[in-house]
Amino acid sequence: KQEVTQIPAALSVPEGENLVLNCSFTDSAIYNLQWFRQDPGKGLTSLLLIQSSQREQTSGRLNASLDKSSGRSTLYIAASQPGDSATYLCAVIPGNTGKLIFGQGTTLQVKP
């Protein structure tokens, strides 16, 4: 059974710092991996989607990498800002199912 783990569960950093959020999954047979952002009391906003054949995706200050063989993905946030404070969720689609399996999320606080 596919399981997704995100470490750390919470992270607090000063503004301007570069940071890395980690996501690991137990079964490397995935179709894609998606990173989301969730603000308190809000829905999920898709940040980046990495197909299984890709190694990384970039959007602005965000860069996500994927290493299927080791079952790991990282989300790199450059020059963090207070507006980046949110919970970041990692999710994978195992096999040809279309069903997202989510991690528990990392709650990020960026202090001014």
Next chain:
Amino acid sequence: NAGVTQTPKFRVLKTGQSMTLLCAQDMNHEYMYWYRQDPGMGLRLIHYSVGEGTTAKGEVPDGYNVSRLKKQNFLLGLESAAPSQTSVYFCASSYLDSVDEQFFGPGTRLTVL
């Protein structure tokens, strides 16, 4: 485009009452999903649909029914609400299943007393 919308945003039910949550998308997506989010459990798939007129069970389907009579709408029903169904419910959609990103609605916060 409004994207994915959900109604209502909040609802309080008494045990045994029924209700329907409505999800609508205007992106012409084939696939639609219902998830629930609970503290410590993360998001879990309840039911999903691969196209108009189709539905399938997800990870936690018990106590819920769904219908997809129109491509743009996906309804989630609770026939007899239980306190264990207190949760935040999210609807999502995608154009294809495994290769396309899923877009989420703003959620419905349901409390069952």
